[in-house]
Amino acid sequence: MPAVxxxxxxxxxxxxxxxxxxxxxxxxxxxxxxxxxxxxxxKFKGDKALDGYSKKKYVCKLLFIFxxxxxxxxxxxxxxxxxxxxxxxxxxxxxxxxxxxxxxxxELIRLINNAIKNDLASRNATFMNLAxxxxxxxxxxxxxxxxxxxxxRILVAGDTMDSVKQSAALCLLRLNRTSPDLVPMGEWTxxxxxxxxxQHLGVVTAATSLITTLAQKSPDDFKTSVxxxxxxxxxxxxxxxxxxxxxxYYFVAAxxxxxxxLRLLQCYPPPEDAxxxxxxxxxxxxxxxxxxxxxxxxxxxxSNAKNxxxxxxxxxxxxxDSEPNLLVRAxxxxxxxxxxxxxxxxxxxxxxxxxxxxxEFSHEAVKTHIETVISALKTERDVSVRQRAVxxxxxxxxxxxxxxxxxxxxxxxxxxxxxxxxxxxxxxxILAEKYAVDYTWYxxxxxxxxxxxxxxxxxxxxxRVIQIVINRDDVQGYAAKTVFxxxxxxxxxxxxxxxxxxxxxxxxxxxxGDPRSSPLVQFNxxxxxxxxxxxxxxxxxxxxxIKFINLFPEVKGTIQDVLRSDSQLRxxxxxxxxxxxxxxxxxxxxxxxxxxxxxxEMPPFPERESSILAKLKKKxxxxxxxxxxxxxxxxxxxxxxAEDAEVASKTPQFLLEELISTDxxxxxxxxxxxxxxxxxxxxTFTDNLSVNSAPSSGAxxxxxxxxxxxxxxxxxxxxxxxxRFVCKNNGVIYENQLLQIGLKSEYRQNLGRMYVxxxxxxxxxxxxxxxxxxxxxxxxxxxxxxxxxxPAE
Amino acid sequence: xxxxxxxxxxxxxxxxxxxLILKMQFMLLFSRQGKLRLQKWYVPLSxxxxxxxxxxxxxxxxxxxxxxxxxxxxxxxxxxxxxxYASLYFCCAVEDQDNELITxxxxxxxxxxxxKYFGSVCELDIIFNFEKAYFIxxxxxxxxxxxxxxxxxxxxxxxxxxxxxEEIPIIKEAEAPRSVLEEIxxx
Numbered sequence: 001m002p003a004v005x006x007x008x009x010x011x012x013x014x015x016x017x018x019x020x021x022x023x024x025x026x027x028x029x030x031x032x033x034x035x036x037x038x039x040x041x042x043k044f045k046g047d048k049a050l051d052g053y054s055k056k057k058y059v060c061k062l063l064f065i066f067x068x069x070x071x072x073x074x075x076x077x078x079x080x081x082x083x084x085x086x087x088x089x090x091x092x093x094x095x096x097x098x099x100x101x102x103x104x105x106x107e108l109i110r111l112i113n114n115a116i117k118n119d120l121a122s123r124n125a126t127f128m129n130l131a132x133x134x135x136x137x138x139x140x141x142x143x144x145x146x147x148x149x150x151x152x153r154i155l156v157a158g159d160t161m162d163s164v165k166q167s168a169a170l171c172l173l174r175l176n177r178t179s180p181d182l183v184p185m186g187e188w189t190x191x192x193x194x195x196x197x198x199q200h201l202g203v204v205t206a207a208t209s210l211i212t213t214l215a216q217k218s219p220d221d222f223k224t225s226v227x228x229x230x231x232x233x234x235x236x237x238x239x240x241x242x243x244x245x246x247x248x249y250y251f252v253a254a255x256x257x258x259x260x261x262l263r264l265l266q267c268y269p270p271p272e273d274a275x276x277x278x279x280x281x282x283x284x285x286x287x288x289x290x291x292x293x294x295x296x297x298x299x300x301x302x303s304n305a306k307n308x309x310x311x312x313x314x315x316x317x318x319x320x321d322s323e324p325n326l327l328v329r330a331x332x333x334x335x336x337x338x339x340x341x342x343x344x345x346x347x348x349x350x351x352x353x354x355x356x357x358x359x360e361f362s363h364e365a366v367k368t369h370i371e372t373v374i375s376a377l378k379t380e381r382d383v384s385v386r387q388r389a390v391x392x393x394x395x396x397x398x399x400x401x402x403x404x405x406x407x408x409x410x411x412x413x414x415x416x417x418x419x420x421x422x423x424x425x426x427x428x429x430i431l432a433e434k435y436a437v438d439y440t441w442y443x444x445x446x447x448x449x450x451x452x453x454x455x456x457x458x459x460x461x462x463x464r465v466i467q468i469v470i471n472r473d474d475v476q477g478y479a480a481k482t483v484f485x486x487x488x489x490x491x492x493x494x495x496x497x498x499x500x501x502x503x504x505x506x507x508x509x510x511x512x513g514d515p516r517s518s519p520l521v522q523f524n525x526x527x528x529x530x531x532x533x534x535x536x537x538x539x540x541x542x543x544x545x546i547k548f549i550n551l552f553p554e555v556k557g558t559i560q561d562v563l564r565s566d567s568q569l570r571x572x573x574x575x576x577x578x579x580x581x582x583x584x585x586x587x588x589x590x591x592x593x594x595x596x597x598x599x600x601e602m603p604p605f606p607e608r609e610s611s612i613l614a615k616l617k618k619k620x621x622x623x624x625x626x627x628x629x630x631x632x633x634x635x636x637x638x639x640x641x642a643e644d645a646e647v648a649s650k651t652p653q654f655l656l657e658e659l660i661s662t663d664x665x666x667x668x669x670x671x672x673x674x675x676x677x678x679x680x681x682x683x684t685f686t687d688n689l690s691v692n693s694a695p696s697s698g699a700x701x702x703x704x705x706x707x708x709x710x711x712x713x714x715x716x717x718x719x720x721x722x723x724r725f726v727c728k729n730n731g732v733i734y735e736n737q738l739l740q741i742g743l744k745s746e747y748r749q750n751l752g753r754m755y756v757x758x759x760x761x762x763x764x765x766x767x768x769x770x771x772x773x774x775x776x777x778x779x780x781x782x783x784x785x786x787x788x789x790x791p792a793e
Numbered sequence: 794x795x796x797x798x799x800x801x802x803x804x805x806x807x808x809x810x811x812x813l814i815l816k817m818q819f820m821l822l823f824s825r826q827g828k829l830r831l832q833k834w835y836v837p838l839s840x841x842x843x844x845x846x847x848x849x850x851x852x853x854x855x856x857x858x859x860x861x862x863x864x865x866x867x868x869x870x871x872x873x874x875x876x877x878y879a880s881l882y883f884c885c886a887v888e889d890q891d892n893e894l895i896t897x898x899x900x901x902x903x904x905x906x907x908x909k910y911f912g913s914v915c916e917l918d919i920i921f922n923f924e925k926a927y928f929i930x931x932x933x934x935x936x937x938x939x940x941x942x943x944x945x946x947x948x949x950x951x952x953x954x955x956x957x958x959e960e961i962p963i964i965k966e967a968e969a970p971r972s973v974l975e976e977i978x979x980x
Contacts (some may be wrong), residue, residue, distance in 0.1 A: 017920060017921055064923065067923065071840070088954060088957045096924055096928075126953065129950075132935075136935045137931070137935075137936070140837075163941075163946075166940045167935060170940050171936065174935075177936075178837070201943070202941040202942065205941070206938070206940045209939075245943075246945045247942060249902075249942070254942070255895065255898065256895060257942065259895050263892075304895075304897050304901075305898050307894050308895035311894060343861065344862045348894065381861070382860075382862050384866065385862060
């Protein structure tokens with residue numbers, strides 16, 4: 001029971017709570033509550049003015065009732081009254097009530113803000129903290145409007161007490177999240193950075209969180225925090241456990257602060273200053289080293305705290321992506337965790353490795369763990385852990401291991417949780433397409449997908465397999481043969497019937513020579529499934545039948561009989577009926593030539609971006625998707641803008657590239673190209689913006705920056721990156737704090753294509769973003785540039 | 794043929810800034826029977842949404858087996874929970890990019906604080922002194938961020954506040970302070 005005496009213990013409240021707990025049924029509880037509500041209502045309305053204690057007690061009772069799950073529609077006024085009490089506990093309850101039962105009545109808001117203002121000005125630290133806590137808890141726009149400019153002042157004032165500084169910092173952080181446009185940058189920012197050097201570690205902790213959030217809005221204003229953060233982190237990491245006294249947690253030095261500092265550092269690229277960079281590397285090395293030391297305590301809190309810092313350090317190493325030895329060390333450390341006794345660590349290691357898999361320095365190192373990951377997929381009891389294993393296999397997949405990984409994922413799919421099947425299906429489809437050298441493998445894989453998890457094979461997936469088969473002559477025969485065989489199975493999924501129907505309709509002729517798959521056999525096979533299928537499938541089959549009539553005149557009569565039957569011509573479904581009628585008529589009156597023209601083989605599909613990838617991203621929402629296709633989302637909401645410019649020949653700088661053969665293996669040539677653009681258009685991302693995203697207001701800041709940028713000659717700012725493109729086709733061509741521009745090009749004979757990618761590194765949206773392509777006069781005529789106007793988002 | 798996307802040039806990867814703040818969305822404490830003992834929300838949500846989330850999440854967590862790991866994905870959040878504190882489950886919802894282990898320790902630290910304050914805290918303490926549980930939480934986590942990670946300092950702040958109330962004399966009914974409305978003449 002309470003160690004410290006609580007003064008007025010509100011006996012009435014305790015009795016009420018006991019009564020509720022003693023209620024034997026829900027009805028009894030509701031009855032008791034209603035009785036109390038009536039009592040409180042009458043007390044509030046009563047003639048006698050209630051004393052502070054009673055008011056507090058009743059407001060607290062109302063709060064309790066609300067938290068139980070019942071609706072409360074009164075009491076706000078009384079709670080607001082409590083705010084102006086000069087008795088601490090009454091104020092406290094008042095603030096608690098209004099933070100929990102937020103009311104949008106404007107009169108109440110005005111009164112609340114008034115009370116807060118008084119408390120902030122009171123110079124009493126405890127009262128100020130109450131007020132600040134309330135603002136941080138509610139964080140409404142009205143409060144932001146009233147206080148967003150006062151709080152920075154409180155934060156950096158010399159005479160503010162430490163505890164108030166902490167509250168002010170986090171209060172400001174909350175306001176910045178909900179109303180970033182109302183938190184103005186100003187002189188105070190430099191002083192906030194200085195708080196990183198404060199004596200009081202609590203202040204440093206709060207300030208670090210605040211700076212991290214503000215640095216995303218205005219990175220330049222807080223650039224100087226990097227060196228301070230490195231210095232601080234360094235001191236913590238190398239300190240003896242007694243140095244930090246109460247900030248040491250189970251023998252780990254200031255773990256929360258360390259994690260926050262490491263996060264702050266992830267707002268910025270690796271430091272340019274060499275000595276700072278090496279100091280930071282030393283720090284990270286130390287953290288990695290500590291992980292290898294024997295633990296100072298057996299308690300799980302010790303290892304959790306230590307590993308929390310370790311994982312965050314690894315996240316920073318991955319973010320910088322610049323020190324190969326650190327990356328490899330990180331990978332090895334995670335590799336050890338993959339086989340740790342503790343499930344949590346295995347889970348986190350799998351998760352962390354996903355991001356490591358996309359770095360060129362550590363990609364190979366990650367691949368070495370493939371067997372462990374596959375074994376995790378098979379043996380882990382916890383489905384969340386198995387899911388991470390799937391994600392990691394997806395991330396580490398490349399040409400060397402694609403067959404193995406796809407096979408493992410397919411076999412996992414057979415027993416996977418239903419809730420995750422669709423995602424796995426999409427991933428397998430993407431991998432199969434991306435890494436198919438031999439398209440027969442691709443076709444097999446998709447058909448397997450349909451067999452194993454047909455219900456979860458969405459339209460995008462089976463459309464895609466058909467597109468690919470249509471576009472690739474070399475796999476058409478194989479596809480026809482394989483679907484034919486697959487359809488023999490007594491119970492096959494409807495999606496297989498769809499795919500099979502379409503393919504046989506187009507390419508059934510390729511296997512018609514074999515008596516086992518003669519036209520009649522093919523038709524009977526398809527038609528045997530007809531009555532089992534839904535309307536859209538039947539419609540597709542009818543189209544296949546008319547194609548058969550064209551391909552195989554010998555079965556014309558049989559098919560016409562089927563079309564002529566009442567069940568088709570008088571089918572209740574309009575679409576089926578129409579098709580049956582029209583196809584029948586067509587088959588009767590069209591000459592062979594006309595029929596052949598009408599039912600000519602499907603032409604190759606135009607190249608498009610893979611909609612499967614788009615669907616997967618939409619499904620995963622804003623969560624991390626391993627950097628498979630060289631694209632990542634900014635969780636804060638800004639989308640990547642993609643644009644491509646087709647260049648028939650290149651500007652002088654890049655002429656050299658044509659002569660140097662690229663080291664990318666080219667898949668077996670085929671008559672038609674089916675490149676899949678791997679950038680997803682921005683609109684898919686904006687659907688997944690986080691709940692709190694506020695309208696961009698940093699526009700004015702950005703517009704200025706861009707007007708400077710665009711007027712500068714293009715060659716000036718990006719010279720450093722140009723030499724890279726002598727040997728490589730892809731890379732970053734320009735980068736600053738706000739923007740990253742990347743280039744990806746590919747060439748065939750006399751044609752080249754260059755994609756230019758623009759990445760928004762800030763957390764606010766660019767507005768009025770536009771691009772242009774310019775080149776020397778001589779080459780102008782050779783450039784076909786399509787620069788679609790970006791949506792005004 | 795297909796563009797070979799097997800380029801391992803990670804220079805080309807957009808290392809855009811994720812939500813780097815430990816963004817806790819809410820914290821729930823509930824009993825094994827699914828009764829909610831504490832609910833702290835750090836994001837604006839309507840009552841209806843809160844109720845739905847609590848209900849769904851509590852069911853999901855109660856269905857988990859003991860040997861499973863302490864993290865799970867739920868909707869687009871990461872849930873970090875601990876279930877070995879007497880009869881109570883503590884669960885935090887953080888954003889997917891957040892540091893899970895440190896969140897586990899946030900839970901532990903909060904339990905330590907409650908324990909120190911109440912003296913071997915049990916579920917009943919939290920039921921009967923629920924407002925204190927909220928106050929203690931606010932001193933430790935503000936807006937979902939750890940503000941003071943020294944156990945001593947947090948407890949000192951709470952104790953100071955408790956002492957404060959003892960100093961102020963009990964005001965009799967007749968001298969009850971005028972409410973704001975009274976002062977501006979509206980009642």
